[in-house]
Amino acid sequence: MSEVIVVTSGKGGVGKTTTSANVGTGLAMLGKRVVLIDTDIGLRNLDVVMGLENRIIYNLVDVVEGNCRMKQALIRDKRYPDLFLLPSAQTRDKSSVSPGQMIKLVDDLREEFDYILLDCPAGIEQGFRNAIAGADRALIVTTPEVSAIRDADRIIGLLEAGDLRRIDLIINRIRIDMVRRGDMMSVDDVMDILSVPVIGTVPDDEDIVISTNQGEPLVGMNGYAGQAYLNICRRILGESVPFLNPDGSRTLWSRLSFLLKRA
Amino acid sequence: MVHIAELFTRKNSGEIARKRLKLLLISDRADCSPQLLEMIRSDFLRSISRYLDVRDDELRMCVIRTPAAPVTDRLPAICAAIPVLDVRSHLQNDIQLPN
Numbered sequence: 001m002s003e004v005i006v007v008t009s010g011k012g013g014v015g016k017t018t019t020s021a022n023v024g025t026g027l028a029m030l031g032k033r034v035v036l037i038d039t040d041i042g043l044r045n046l047d048v049v050m051g052l053e054n055r056i057i058y059n060l061v062d063v064v065e066g067n068c069r070m071k072q073a074l075i076r077d078k079r080y081p082d083l084f085l086l087p088s089a090q091t092r093d094k095s096s097v098s099p100g101q102m103i104k105l106v107d108d109l110r111e112e113f114d115y116i117l118l119d120c121p122a123g124i125e126q127g128f129r130n131a132i133a134g135a136d137r138a139l140i141v142t143t144p145e146v147s148a149i150r151d152a153d154r155i156i157g158l159l160e161a162g163d164l165r166r167i168d169l170i171i172n173r174i175r176i177d178m179v180r181r182g183d184m185m186s187v188d189d190v191m192d193i194l195s196v197p198v199i200g201t202v203p204d205d206e207d208i209v210i211s212t213n214q215g216e217p218l219v220g221m222n223g224y225a226g227q228a229y230l231n232i233c234r235r236i237l238g239e240s241v242p243f244l245n246p247d248g249s250r251t252l253w254s255r256l257s258f259l260l261k262r263a
Numbered sequence: 264m265v266h267i268a269e270l271f272t273r274k275n276s277g278e279i280a281r282k283r284l285k286l287l288l289i290s291d292r293a294d295c296s297p298q299l300l301e302m303i304r305s306d307f308l309r310s311i312s313r314y315l316d317v318r319d320d321e322l323r324m325c326v327i328r329t330p331a332a333p334v335t336d337r338l339p340a341i342c343a344a345i346p347v348l349d350v351r352s353h354l355q356n357d358i359q360l361p362n
Contacts, residue, residue: 146284153288182275189281193288 002110005117005236006135008159010151012122014143015172018208018217019229020119021049023139026219026233028083032114035074035084037106039131040121041096044088051078051215052085061089061096064105079216084113094126099133106134115236124158132159137166140196143173144185149193156196168199170232175204200232201243285325292326293339300324307343316349 007020017040024036038046041061047053058073063086070086077083089096109116118135121127132138138159142152152169159167171190178184187201202208205225211218219229224244231241290297308319322345 144280146280146287149284150287150291153291157292179277182277184277185280185284186277189277193281193284 002114002116004106004110004134004136005115005139006120006132006137007117007139007141008120008128008131008155009122009141009148010124010155011142011148014141014148015202016122016141017045017049017119018212019139019141019170019172019202020046020117022217022219022229023233023236024115024117025050025077025080025083025217026230027115027117027236028077028080029220029230030233030237031082032237033082033112034080034115034117035086035109035113036117036119037086038088038119039097039102039127040119041088041127042090042093043121044090046119047075047085047087048215049212050085050217052087053215056087059087059089060105061092064097064101070105070108094121094130097130099129102130103134124154128158132162132164135164137168138164139168139170139199141170141172142190142194144171144179144187144190149185149190153194156194167196169194169196170199171201173204174201199235200228202228202232289324289326293341303341308345311345314350315347318346318348321346 005023007016007023009016017038020036024034028034036046036050037060038044039060040046044059047056052075055075058068060073062068063070063073074084074086077085106116106118118131120131140152140155140159142148156167169190171187174187175184179186187198191198203224205223207218207221207223207225211221217229218226219233220226228244231244234241286297286300290300293300304322304324308317308322311317312319322343324341324343326339326341
C-alpha cells in the first residue's frame, strides 16, 4: 500500500526541500520505492539538492498537460535505483496545475511506488493547495523561531480542516548550545505550543550545507544530522526509534570517520 | 559594573520568544487582536474577582480548536485557568441564587 506524504511549513527557508530530499533518499535506502515530486512550480530546487539538475528533460507541468508520459519525466537517482524525482517546471507558475490534476497525478503514481513525497512551496496559496490535495499525511517542518512556529500553527489549522490521516512535526535547525543557555526554544517548548506529535528533530549542522553543496543528501551518514534523518524515515515506516542524544555531541568514532572521509 | 548587573538580570531570549509566541498564537487562533484579548483578560479577572479570591498574576489563557466533528465546524475555544485561593467569604451568605 502506498502513502502520499506532503512536506510543508508555511514559512519559506526552514528546510522543506532539504527534508524532502533526505527523507525521500532515506526511505529508498531502507528499501522502499520512492518518488519525490517538486511542486514548487516556477522556483524549482529539489533537483539541485538531489544533484539531478543536469538530467531534466520533462517536468511536472509537461506530465499534467500531456506533453510527455510519466515515465519520460521521472529521473532516476544516481545512487538508489528505486528513487525517482519528478521535477517542477521553472518557466511556469502555480496556476499551471489544479488540485484536481495533482490528485490524478499522485493516484497514477500510487501503483508504482511505496512512498510519494511532495515538496510543497512556501505560502498558503495555490501552490500549497495543489501540494496537499492528494496527500494522505503531512510532515510539517519548522525551526525554533517565533515566525516559523507561528506559520506552522497556521498550516496545522489549514491541514486539520482537510482530510489528512496524520500530521507530524519535524523541528529543524536546533542549536543545542543556544537551547542550553536559554537563547533558543527547546523541543519541549515547541511541542507544548504546537501540540502535534514530533517525528524528529534535526540539528543545525554544517554537514547539511556541505551535502547540499555537493548535491548528495546526507541521510544515513555518520553524524547527528544524517542519523536524525534516518531515524525520521524509520519512524515514518512505523518503527519506534528512540530520540538521539539531544546534546548532539559526536562520539570520538564519528568525529574520526568524518575527518577521514573529508581528507 | 552595570554590565555584570545586566548579565544577571537579562531575561533569556528563548523565554521571551516562548511568551511572545503564546500570546501571538492565542490571537491568531481566535482571529482577534492581542489588545482585544488583553481587554477580555482584564474584564474576566475583574468579574471573577468579585466572587473568588484569585491569584490574578497566574491567569493562563489559551485558544484551542474544539475537537468536535466534523472538522469544518470546528470553532476556536478560549480556555482560562486561574488558581483560586478562596471563595470570598463575605459573599458566601449574601449570594441569592435565582430560583
